[in-house]
Structure formats: C-alpha cells, structure tokens
Amino acid sequence: MTTFDTQNISEELLTELTQVVLAHKNKKYEELHYLEINIEEIKKFNEKAKQIIETYQLKQKENEELKKQILNAKEELKKLKKM
Numbered sequence: 001m002t003t004f005d006t007q008n009i010s011e012e013l014l015t016e017l018t019q020v021v022l023a024h025k026n027k028k029y030e031e032l033h034y035l036e037i038n039i040e041e042i043k044k045f046n047e048k049a050k051q052i053i054e055t056y057q058l059k060q061k062e063n064e065e066l067k068k069q070i071l072n073a074k075e076e077l078k079k080l081k082k083m
Contacts (some may be wrong), residue, residue: 009017
C-alpha cells in the first residue's frame with residue numbers, strides 16, 4: 001500500500017484523492033453487488049433446471065410404462081383374435 005506525506009500535499013489534492021478512492025471502492029461494491037445478484041439468478045436457474053430434468057425423467061418413466069401397457073394390450077388383442 002502506498003503512503004503519502006500529507007504535509008506536502010495540498011488539501012485540494014488530498015480531497016481529490018479521497019474522492020477517487022471512495023469512487024473506486026463504491027464501484028467495486030457495485031460490481032460485487034451485481035455479482036451477488038447474478039449468483040442468486042444462477043441458483044434460481046439451476047433449481048428450475050433441476051425441476052425440469054426431474055419432471056422430464058418422471059415423464060420418461062411414465063412413457064415407458066405406457067409403452068409396456070400398449071405392447072401388453074396388443075399381445076392380448078392378438079391372443080383374443082386367435083381365439
């Protein structure tokens with residue numbers, strides 16, 4: 001960290017430096033806040049994606065079960081037609 005000999009710096013320059021430092025800190029705070037918001041949005045997106053994947057997997061299982069039922073029904077129909 002750089003230190004200054006404040007006795008040789010004018011009050012005006014010291015005020016300007018302080019404003020620059022505060023502006024920089026404020027900008028960093030805003031950037032951090034923006035990143036925190038983005039992280040929260042990503043978490044929400046990931047949660048929705050998980051729910052969609054779970055729903056998709058459940059629907060796949062249901063579809064597989066329905067396919068089995070349809071195949072069984074076709075087999076039963078064939079048996080009935082042969083009788």
